[in-house]
Amino acid sequence: TQLLEQSPQFLSIQEGENLTVYCNSSSVFSSLQWYRQEPGEGPVLLVTVVTGGEVKKLKRLTFQFGDARKDSSLHITAAQPGDTGLYLCAGVLDYKLSFGAGTTVTVRA
Amino acid sequence: DAGITQSPRHKVTETGTPVTLRCHQTENHRYMYWYRQDPGHGLRLIHYSYGVKDTDKGEVSDGYSVSRSKTEDFLLTLESATSSQTSVYFCAISPPGEETQYFGPGTRLLVL
Numbered sequence: 001t002q003l004l005e006q007s008p009q010f011l012s013i014q015e016g017e018n019l020t021v022y023c024n025s026s027s028v029f030s031s032l033q034w035y036r037q038e039p040g041e042g043p044v045l046l047v048t049v050v051t052g053g054e055v056k057k058l059k060r061l062t063f064q065f066g067d068a069r070k071d072s073s074l075h076i077t078a079a080q081p082g083d084t085g086l087y088l089c090a091g092v093l094d095y096k097l098s099f100g101a102g103t104t105v106t107v108r109a
Numbered sequence: 110d111a112g113i114t115q116s117p118r119h120k121v122t123e124t125g126t127p128v129t130l131r132c133h134q135t136e137n138h139r140y141m142y143w144y145r146q147d148p149g150h151g152l153r154l155i156h157y158s159y160g161v162k163d164t165d166k167g168e169v170s171d172g173y174s175v176s177r178s179k180t181e182d183f184l185l186t187l188e189s190a191t192s193s194q195t196s197v198y199f200c201a202i203s204p205p206g207e208e209t210q211y212f213g214p215g216t217r218l219l220v221l
Contacts, residue, residue, distance in 0.1 A: 004151075006151075009149075030208075031208060033208070033209070040214075040215070041214060041215070042199050042201070042212025042213055042214055042215055043152070043199075043212050044212070045209050045210070045211075048208065048209065088151055088152070090152075092208045095140060095203065095208060096142075096154060096157065096167070097142075097152075097154070097208075097210060098154075098168075099144075099151035099152040099153070100151050101149055101150055101151040102151050
C-alpha cells in the first residue's frame with residue numbers, strides 16, 4: 001500500500017500550458033520532497049517543503065505544502081518540453097523517504 | 110554530481126542464482142539506502158545503513174540482505190534471485206543532518 005498517492009499518473013500537455021500534480025497522504029511527515037527523474041537516471045531533488053502552508057517557487061515551478069503537512073502540489077506554469085520527466089513526491093520521516101508512485105509528464109512541442 | 114556509483118549497471122541472471130549489487134560513494138556519508146523502482150510503485154526502500162556494520166530493514170526487505178564493511182561501500186545481495194526481483198535498483202546517500210538523498214544511476218536487473 002502506497003503511503004503517498006500521486007495524481008494523475010500520466011499527464012500530456014502542449015507547450016505553454018499549465019499543469020498541476022497532486023500528492024496526498026493520510027500520514028503526517030516532517031517534510032515533503034519533490035524529485036524529478038529522467039529516463040535511465042536516478043531521481044534528483046527539486047525542493048523540500050517543511051512548514052504547513054509553505055509555498056516555494058523554483059522558476060516556473062510552484063510547490064505547496066498543505067496546512068496539515070499531509071499533502072502537497074506541484075504547479076508548472078507555461079510548461080516547456082524540457083519539463084518532461086517523472087515527478088515523484090516523497091514524505092520524510094526519521095531520515096527515511098516514502099515515495100509516491102510518480103507522475104509521468106510529457107510536454108509536446 | 111554526488112560521487113555515487115553503482116555496479117553493475119545492467120545484469121541478466123537466472124532464477125535461483127545469487128546476485129550482489131554494489132554501491133560506492135566518495136562522499137564519506139554515514140547514511141546509505143537501497144531502493145527498487147517498479148512501474149506503478151515509485152521507489153520502495155529495501156534496506157538502509159546508518160554506519161559501518163549498522164543496517165536496518167525497509168518496507169520490502171524479504172529476499173534481500175545487505176552488508177557495509179566500509180563507509181564507502183554498501184552491498185545488496187539477492188541470495189536466490191526470483192523473477193519478482195526483476196527491477197531497477199537505486200542506491201542513495203544522505204549528508205549528515207540532511208534529509209536530502211542523492212541517488213546513483215541505478216542498476217537494471219533482469220531475472221529470467
